[in-house]
Amino acid sequence: xxxxxxxxxxxxxxxxxxxxxxxxxxxxxxxxxxxxxxxxxxxxxxxxxxxxxxxxxxxxxxxxxxxxxxxxxxxxxxxxxxxxxxxxxxxxxxxxxxxxxxxxxxxxxxxxxxxxxxxxxxxxxxxxxxxxxxxxxxxxxxxxxxxxxxxxxxxxxxxxxxxxxxxxxxxxxxxxxxxxxxxxxxxxxxxxxxxxxxxxxxxxxxxxxxxxxxxxxxxxxxxxxxxxxxxxxxxxxxxxxxxxxxxxxxxxxxxxxxxxxxxxxxxxxxxxxxxxxxxxxxxxxxxxxxxxxxxxxxxxxxxxxxxxxxxxxxxxxxxxxxxxxxxxxxxxxxxxxxxxxxxxxxxxxxxxxxx
Amino acid sequence: xxxxxxxxxxxxxxxxxxxxxxxxxxxxxxxxxxxxxxxxxxxxxxxxxxxxxxxxxxxxxxxxxxxxxxxxxxxxxxxxxxxxxxxxxxxxxxxxxxxxxxxxxxxxxxxxxxxxxxxxxxxxxxxxxxxxxxxxxxxxxxxxxxxxxxxxxxxxxxxxxxxxxxxxxxxxxxxxxxxxxxxxxxxxxxxxxxxxxxxxxxxxxxxxxxxxxxxxxxxxxxxxxxxxxxxxxxxxxxxxxxxxxxxxxxxxxxxxxxxx
Numbered sequence: 001x002x003x004x005x006x007x008x009x010x011x012x013x014x015x016x017x018x019x020x021x022x023x024x025x026x027x028x029x030x031x032x033x034x035x036x037x038x039x040x041x042x043x044x045x046x047x048x049x050x051x052x053x054x055x056x057x058x059x060x061x062x063x064x065x066x067x068x069x070x071x072x073x074x075x076x077x078x079x080x081x082x083x084x085x086x087x088x089x090x091x092x093x094x095x096x097x098x099x100x101x102x103x104x105x106x107x108x109x110x111x112x113x114x115x116x117x118x119x120x121x122x123x124x125x126x127x128x129x130x131x132x133x134x135x136x137x138x139x140x141x142x143x144x145x146x147x148x149x150x151x152x153x154x155x156x157x158x159x160x161x162x163x164x165x166x167x168x169x170x171x172x173x174x175x176x177x178x179x180x181x182x183x184x185x186x187x188x189x190x191x192x193x194x195x196x197x198x199x200x201x202x203x204x205x206x207x208x209x210x211x212x213x214x215x216x217x218x219x220x221x222x223x224x225x226x227x228x229x230x231x232x233x234x235x236x237x238x239x240x241x242x243x244x245x246x247x248x249x250x251x252x253x254x255x256x257x258x259x260x261x262x263x264x265x266x267x268x269x270x271x272x273x274x275x276x277x278x279x280x281x282x283x284x285x286x287x288x289x290x291x292x293x294x295x296x297x298x299x300x301x302x303x304x305x306x307x308x309x310x311x312x313x314x315x316x317x318x319x320x321x322x323x324x325x326x327x328x329x330x331x332x333x334x335x336x337x338x339x340x341x342x343x344x345x346x347x348x349x350x351x352x353x354x355x
Numbered sequence: 356x357x358x359x360x361x362x363x364x365x366x367x368x369x370x371x372x373x374x375x376x377x378x379x380x381x382x383x384x385x386x387x388x389x390x391x392x393x394x395x396x397x398x399x400x401x402x403x404x405x406x407x408x409x410x411x412x413x414x415x416x417x418x419x420x421x422x423x424x425x426x427x428x429x430x431x432x433x434x435x436x437x438x439x440x441x442x443x444x445x446x447x448x449x450x451x452x453x454x455x456x457x458x459x460x461x462x463x464x465x466x467x468x469x470x471x472x473x474x475x476x477x478x479x480x481x482x483x484x485x486x487x488x489x490x491x492x493x494x495x496x497x498x499x500x501x502x503x504x505x506x507x508x509x510x511x512x513x514x515x516x517x518x519x520x521x522x523x524x525x526x527x528x529x530x531x532x533x534x535x536x537x538x539x540x541x542x543x544x545x546x547x548x549x550x551x552x553x554x555x556x557x558x559x560x561x562x563x564x565x566x567x568x569x570x571x572x573x574x575x576x577x578x579x580x581x582x583x584x585x586x587x588x589x590x591x592x593x594x595x596x597x598x599x600x601x602x603x604x605x606x607x608x609x610x611x612x613x614x615x
Contacts, residue, residue: 197473198461205447205458212445217433217462217527
């Protein structure tokens with residue numbers, strides 16, 4: 001039974017709308033009732049979804065092995081903070097060198113700040129992509145890693161813009177569940193409709209075989225740049241949301257470790273699968289929180305566990321290794337979760353139960 | 356019918372000290388089926404790479420329907436109307452048969468900025484998608500792969516992969532099709548089917564075709580004119596009959612002192 005019964009387009013549309021409404025309701029309830037800690041985790045999941053899905057567009061769909069995502073997150077975070085930080089706060093913060101004009105006079109609302117952050121990040125994405133996409137494979141990975149780190153080092157030293165290593169504090173906490181999940185939804189919808197269009201097929205073709213893609217009339221270079229720029233845009237948006245969630249940023253928040261965190265989410269979910277990235281981001285974020293238990297002392301029967309700081313990273317690494325042993329292509333592989341696949345999975349379960 | 360589609364004038368390509376293609380001149384007329392043969396390493400595939408813009412010639416001109424191709428990028432050459440297949444099949448193996456053909460229609464979009472209309476699913480974008488799907492299915496029906504549209508390209512048997520690669524090339528709506536060893540690895544049955552298939556698409560799509568092939572049965576059976584290369588040089592040109600009895604060709608293939 002390979003061909004299971006497919007749902008009609010209308011049913012799928014209704015299911016999708018219902019699903020979105022349900023999510024919106026849950027978020028509205030969480031926003032009012034849930035504890036601050038729980039809300040923080042939900043926000044982080046949404047922001048990590050933005051990061052993971054945007055990196056997946058670059059790495060998974062287009063096959064560009066980029067390791068520069070943290071750099072674009074930094075640009076988005078700094079840009080939006082420079083635009084939204086209250087002027088008095090700016091005067092207090094910049095102790096060593098004063099903030100340059102025009103940022104010292106600007107105080108924008110959140111939405112334009114996010115959009116500008118995304119656009120600036122996309123612009124830098126273009127500047128990084130244009131030279132480094134002349135390289136392929138490992139060399140490209142190293143170049144993007146280096147350029148991402150360069151952005152962080154610049155942030156560390158450009159005192160009159162970023163306040164250097166002191167970082168920025170007192171950022172207005174604009175990010176709430178509506179902002180973060182709203183943007184997560186936009187990211188997923190935009191990237192999914194891109195991937196499912198003729199552009200997405202072109203990107204996948206480039207991933208599969210760049211030479212054949214060229215021979216099919218696809219301008220490989222400009223499509224790779226496009227994918228990189230769109231990925232950078234959403235990385236910047238995510239960075240802006242993150243900065244206004246945590247309310248304090250400094251260059252150390254954007255080391256390459258952050259890029260690898262996102263890469264773990266993407267690979268865990270399945271390189272080349274958007275729904276995989278969403279699942280990966282959620283599992284990683286929640287998993288990291290659950291494992292916090294290991295860092296505080298507790299007692300099992302007669303064994304006293306002392307609580308080792310950093311232990312959760314060790315356990316997480318082991319769990320990830322085990323997971324990758326069994327799911328070598330990630331949880332979803334390159335497949336997408338769709339209503340059809342969910343229905344057929346349920347049908348399989350029921351059949352399995354009866355047999 | 357006598358219009359010249361492609362003209363090569365003294366085309367030369369060197370790799371360091373090796374001259375892979377040495378002052379090659381030739382032409383292809385509209386609707387013609389031209390063979391390109393020669394021993395291994397003679398420069399046949401290099402010539403294809405020069406025509407399709409994968410390499411740039413060091414000397415000489417390549418003229419296609421009045422356009423000079425020298426220095427054009429591969430995707431620009433494809434858009435002008437030259438499509439090719441590869442010696443080692445290069446399909447998008449993780450994509451379906453249908454998607455492989457649909458990808459080739461992407462070159463019908465002319466601006467990168469149309470991507471916004473696809474993100475926002477404007478009516479024109481949806482129409483484009485619909486047309487691509489219909490056109491690709493029609494094409495697959497013509498080449499006899501319609502019942503396999505949702506299979507992964509890598510799951511097809513070898514002969515059908517070759518066919519799919521040709522279908523994909525046809526989807527770019529070429530005026531000139533370059534086939535690089537289409538019969539390689541095929542059994543006699545598949546080979547004779549392929550010969551019919553090549554003739555069929557030539558007539559159906561009004562194509563000019565250049566075929567590189569080692570299987571003389573294919574070359575002699577379908578080509579109207581043949582170019583023979585050896586060590587990068589053109590050593591003979593003519594009808595299958597003329598080529599078969601050309602002493603230079605026999606020498607290049609079989610060495611000297613052969614009694615026939």
